[in-house]
Amino acid sequence: MKDKAAQLTLDEWDIRYRELCRHGLREPDYGGSLRRHVDEGGDRRLLRLRMDNSEAALRLWNLLLSEEDRLHRARAEGKYLVGTMKDLGTVPVMAYALDDTVAFYPDGAWWTPCLMEHTEGLLALADQLGVDDSFCPVRAMLAAFVNGNHFPIPDTVVCSVGATCDDMSAIAQRLDELGFPVFWWEIPHRRVADADEPSVELPGGSRVPVAQVDFVRGELNRVRRHLETGTGQSLDDARLAAGIRRANQVRRLLGQLRRFAYLGDPSPMPALEMMIAEILSIHFCSDWAETVAVVEDLLAEVRRRLIANEGSRPAGAARVYWINPPADLRLMNLLEEAGGRLCGTDYMIAHALDPIPEDMPPLEALARMALADPMVGSSAERADRIAREAARFDAEAVIVSRISGASHCATEGLAIGRIVERRLGIPVLDLEVPPVLDAMEPTIRTRLEALVETVRSGRRA
Amino acid sequence: MKTVAYCHPLVPSEWIEAHGLRARWTVPRHSGAGAICGMCPYAQAVVDTLAGAGEETIAVLTTACDQMRHGAGLLAEGLGDRVFLLNVPSTWQSPASRAYYTEELQRLGRWLVGWGGRRPAAGQLAQVMADHDRARNAFRHGQIPDEPPSWCNPVAVRLAAEAKRADRGGVALGIVGGPLMEHDLAIVEWINAAGGRIVLDATCGGYRTLPERFDPSAIERDALAELIRAYFDHVPTIHQRPGSRLHDWLANAIREHRAEGLLCLRYVWCDLWHAEVARLKETAGVTILDMDLGDEDRGGEGRVVARLEAMIESLRKQPR
Structure with missing residues (x-):
């Protein structure tokens, strides 16, 4: 059952779920209504979120929120x-x-x-x-x-x-x-x-001394042992190579999803679902096969919406490149409510989205990937990659989402902000939110609206 | 001659001086430009100080803490390649980490040569090592150097001098934590006034982080290898993983110096020291006072003094 793209409250999702079931919704074993994650799992934040109305998004949320059950089952x-x-x-x-x-x-x-x-x-x-x-x-x-x-x-x-x-x-x-x-x-x-x-x-374009790759390869060999x-x-090279191919399958799918979602206008998939999808890349939410299936579903939905010229928000929203995952998921909703949309991201996992080289010994490839982590280099190098990607995705603003207390956040925002402003001449907003932002919501909303207004005035000029 | 400023104990001053350059543990001061929210005041003071240093100063910072690692990046925006970031491994139990530290010192050597240093001639490193070893050993035995030494935090030397001068007996305390700044010397007087005395300086850059004594015959065989053994294999620091080396060292030092209490002086936003306070309470075997310190005023003298007095008073009441 396909409906026009929309973002739903949990109450609205209850109705939507019943309708989907009536129309023969088929779900994996971890499927079910989103409401149960509140009632049985205590995930009360869902009551304050707006979630995408697609079946693909339902599957994504259920995969994410059922992970603890899946881990306990694996233990059993x-x-x-x-x-x-x-x-x-x-x-x-x-x-x-x-x-x-x-x-x-x-x-x-x-x-x-x-x-x-x-x-x-x-x-x-x-x-x-x-x-x-x-x-x-x-x-x-x-x-x-x-x-x-x-x-x-x-x-x-x-x-x-x-x-x-x-x-x-x-x-x-x-x-x-x-x-x-x-x-x-x-x-x-x-x-x-x-x-x-x-x-x-x-992967990602940086260059490092061979000596550093050699060292990390040695460290990963210790991990292997x-x-x-x-x-x-035995975790031999053949097995590792197969593991890399599986990881790359997810990464390639996510690469396509990001390109379509971040370049399409109107935005065919909301910021919140895109963030969760990207984060699946790091450990496949404890189920590689389901991650592949979930991302394929999201990709199909995004393609359908692009063809139908459909998004849950109007076209022309301010294109924002987002840095760091926010402590409160609600912030991604607020961005869109303020008139913004995602057009690129660096959630500190850029290296988990780049395909891992398959034309070299697997530990060498993994060492290169580990060293491509945006967080292990300088803030200037990270900013350089962000500026390149933000330009490629036509970003009109950058948000640095500071993580309260995190040691890298004190200074990286300054460095990234300076470099992005110099290179791209677009506004940079530094935002810091706690795990539950409700008390700060009016202030944050105002700041996001001001950013969007700045972008729009820049367009008129 | 260039001065090479550094502020971490795993930067061996001998290695710098053997290259014919002047080593100096930098004692940072805030520029007064305002604090960066979330940044460790020490790291910020180092960045402020080195940013304002003249052309004759080049700087070696380390990756031992994330704040300093990012601080080096900020500093490099202005100073360019006058800043060298030394990769100091956190892991210390694998031969690969030790080898990596060795390679990093060799890389540092090449950088020093690029700034006017010269590759150490035969015997030169050995000579500097022997000189420093003698001076450090005298310091360990209570002899205060006349001039600020290049091989440790000069504030730690002044602290030792002040502690000696002000010692009128009383409750024996150790201090532990990050590197001291100039204004921290006031702590000696405050402890003294409250009826205590400092018997152990386990701050970074002080007694705790002096390298192991060198073995002269090992120096003769391979001076650089001996330097690495004395530093990398023995200096206990807060960033090492696992962190057992620091706790083992501290427990021994507390017994050896008969400290009755330990004052943990940690900078606000220093996660590494902050998280270890709970463990210190388990391993030190004495009362610990956890003191978070802000910038220049270090959170207010009154607050610090009142807490010190309360600690010392409670220790006095305990049976000795």
């Missing part, structure tokens, strides 16, 4: 659970190359206080554990490990350190001290090669 089935932290896209490619192994990011718990509107008490528990609100909301992960009420405790925890935010390094260290042993591996700060130093190109020991399986 005796699968090996890998809690991978910070690298955002590398270790899961390795883990999913193994049989009966599931990798997930406990870091993802940073959105739990938002989804559950603090009723779960994770941030309060993190306070008690000595990690207060001067840290990034990823501190919710620490509490989720300790109270065990969310994801199952993984069989191993693997965390990348080195050029990572201090919040994650410090919180992972606390985890280790609290009895959740961490396997540490290192990603060094990505640097520019010296004049006489051999270098290679990374660790996973082999834990699972009792």
